[in-house]
Amino acid sequence: MLRLDALDVYDGEIHALKGVSLEVHRGEIVALLGNNGAGKTTTLRTISGLLAPRRGAIHLEDQAIAGMPAHEVVGLGIAHVPEGRRIFNRLTVRENLMMGAFLRKDAEVAGDLERVFTLFPRLQERITQVAGTLSGGEQQMLAIGRALMARPRLLLLDEPSMGLAPVLVEQIFETVADINRQGTTILLVEQNAAMALSIAGRGYVLETGAVVLSGTAATLGDDAEVRRAYLGE
Amino acid sequence: MDVELLIAIFPQVLLDGLILGFMYALIALGYTMVYGVLEFINFAHSEIFIFGAFVGVEILLGLRSAGILAGLHWLPVLVLVLLAGMAASALLAVSVERIAYRPLRGAPRLIPLISAIGVSFFLQDAIRLVESVWRNAFNLVYPTMDALNERYELTSTIDISMKSFVVIAAALLMLWGLHALVNRTKVGTSMRAVAEDQAAASLMGINVNRVISLTFLIGGAMGGAAGVLFGVQYGLINPYTGFIPGLKAFTAAVLGGIGNIPGAMIGGLVLGLLEAFAASYLSLLTGGAFGAEYKDIFAFSMLILILIFRPKGLLGEVVRERA
Numbered sequence: 001m002l003r004l005d006a007l008d009v010y011d012g013e014i015h016a017l018k019g020v021s022l023e024v025h026r027g028e029i030v031a032l033l034g035n036n037g038a039g040k041t042t043t044l045r046t047i048s049g050l051l052a053p054r055r056g057a058i059h060l061e062d063q064a065i066a067g068m069p070a071h072e073v074v075g076l077g078i079a080h081v082p083e084g085r086r087i088f089n090r091l092t093v094r095e096n097l098m099m100g101a102f103l104r105k106d107a108e109v110a111g112d113l114e115r116v117f118t119l120f121p122r123l124q125e126r127i128t129q130v131a132g133t134l135s136g137g138e139q140q141m142l143a144i145g146r147a148l149m150a151r152p153r154l155l156l157l158d159e160p161s162m163g164l165a166p167v168l169v170e171q172i173f174e175t176v177a178d179i180n181r182q183g184t185t186i187l188l189v190e191q192n193a194a195m196a197l198s199i200a201g202r203g204y205v206l207e208t209g210a211v212v213l214s215g216t217a218a219t220l221g222d223d224a225e226v227r228r229a230y231l232g233e
Numbered sequence: 234m235d236v237e238l239l240i241a242i243f244p245q246v247l248l249d250g251l252i253l254g255f256m257y258a259l260i261a262l263g264y265t266m267v268y269g270v271l272e273f274i275n276f277a278h279s280e281i282f283i284f285g286a287f288v289g290v291e292i293l294l295g296l297r298s299a300g301i302l303a304g305l306h307w308l309p310v311l312v313l314v315l316l317a318g319m320a321a322s323a324l325l326a327v328s329v330e331r332i333a334y335r336p337l338r339g340a341p342r343l344i345p346l347i348s349a350i351g352v353s354f355f356l357q358d359a360i361r362l363v364e365s366v367w368r369n370a371f372n373l374v375y376p377t378m379d380a381l382n383e384r385y386e387l388t389s390t391i392d393i394s395m396k397s398f399v400v401i402a403a404a405l406l407m408l409w410g411l412h413a414l415v416n417r418t419k420v421g422t423s424m425r426a427v428a429e430d431q432a433a434a435s436l437m438g439i440n441v442n443r444v445i446s447l448t449f450l451i452g453g454a455m456g457g458a459a460g461v462l463f464g465v466q467y468g469l470i471n472p473y474t475g476f477i478p479g480l481k482a483f484t485a486a487v488l489g490g491i492g493n494i495p496g497a498m499i500g501g502l503v504l505g506l507l508e509a510f511a512a513s514y515l516s517l518l519t520g521g522a523f524g525a526e527y528k529d530i531f532a533f534s535m536l537i538l539i540l541i542f543r544p545k546g547l548l549g550e551v552v553r554e555r556a
Binding site: 048049050069070071072074075079080082086087088089090091095098099100102103146150 | 419422423425426429430432433434435436437438439440441
């Protein structure tokens with residue numbers, strides 16, 4: 001579904017990705033692991049069009065999308081939940097969700113709003129509230145719900161567990177798995193490797209801008225190096 | 234001190250202050266909307282404002298020299314002039330952004346500011362050049378329409394001219410329209426989204442450049458409307474007339490909380506009222522020691538005081554944000 005070929009990306013002066021190649025197949029959850037600064041976030045930002053690669057190609061199905069502006073990439077069915085959530089603090093919960101559906105003109109937007117409320121009933125309770133007043137967990141739900149309103153084929157999730165209490169993290173990951181079962185392919189960036197590998201089918205490990213390891217979640221979970229570096233053993 | 238006189242003129246002063254205040258509010262919107270989206274002060278907005286006034290006066294003078302102005306009802310004429318002024322200023326604002334600001338989007342903050350000041354001077358003298366060649370004069374007077382000058386006595390001491398009434402009604406209508414657009418439509422919501430976080434907005438599929446153009450378009454249209462209303466209300470305009478009201482409207486925007494749309498409206502009204510009351514009451518209250526010419530000193534001293542105690546402006550930081 002999504003293929004990155006030998007991507008070289010500069011974020012300002014920094015050579016952030018050095019020849020990154022990876023693939024995501026339809027229906028999968030793929031985890032992208034690595035330490036801070038390894039290039040995980042840069043990878044997502046390049047896919048969604050916030051950054052343009054200097055070299056290399058990105059294909060969604062058969063369409064080349066590298067360098068396409070972000071507001072056009074969304075229309076092709078890729079929604080990105082960015083690092084730090086980046087919800088619109090001064091907009092209400094409903095307005096945030098409706099912005100997620102900005103490009104859609106079909107009649108099913110209202111139905112998808114209901115679907116988001118089924119996934120996150122808390123959002124429905126807070127529908128008229130200004131988003132900046134939500135708790136951290138609610139803001140994360142809103143960020144994911146907003147991305148779902150685009151009805152994406154592929155969802156890019158950047159650190160959904162960041163800053164959340166363990167019990168909330170588990171809840172969010174269950175919902176992510178749910179979203180995947182309902183047919184959305186997911187590329188997941190996560191510091192919490194154990195959590196990520198528990199729901200992912202496959203994974204890639206990034207180190208200083210390059211893929212150093214890849215395989216099924218089970219193989220990665222058994223890998224001695226991964227266990228030492230990312231699972232804290 | 235003549236207390237009875239003070240009380241007697243109060244409603245009239247209030248009315249003058251409201252008219253001035255609505256004018257400032259309309260102009261202030263252009264500053265505050267652009268600042269809200271780009272965190273940039275469009276110093277050329279005072280010329281975008283006065284450009285609307287010039288387009289208006291040209292149409293009125295054209296109608297008059299064609300000999301049909303006197304025969305027309307004032308309302309369609311005014312609507313035509315307002316719409317033309319709004320359209321012209323809106324297009325000018327969008328072009329200025331394309332030509333002079335967008336290429337500098339990534340540059341350090343001072344650079345587009347200098348560009349804006351340059352555009353301001355350029356537009357002043359371009360208007361002067363064109364009018365000098367075309368009319369051999371650049372101080373122009375709005376042709377009067379008799380119906381607009383008719384005065385209605387409310388009481389023995391207060392009267393309101395038709396044009397004052399029209400200026401207030403038009404300003405209210407436009408402020409209401411803008412408020413509805415920004416808060417109740419999808420386009421307006423996308424403008425607020427871009428103002429808050431451009432990258433996140435682009436991830437929603439919002440074309441940020443288009444929203445920025447739209448912001449200049451709407452701010453310019455409000456400025457153009459203010460220009461026409463300014464001409465209708467005060468009569469005399471020249472290419473440099475925009476500067477002082479522009480500066481005051483910018484102050485009004487800061488007073489209300491720059492970037493905040495209701496703040497610009499309230500800031501404009503507060504400044505207009507302060508100025509009108511200072512102009513009428515200073516001399517009365519000080520026994521003639523300070524005349525009306527001190528009105529700006531008084532108004533701006535008040536502003537400095539307000540900003541010392543509320544540095545973010547009257548409506549700044551209404552929303553507290555959590556991490």
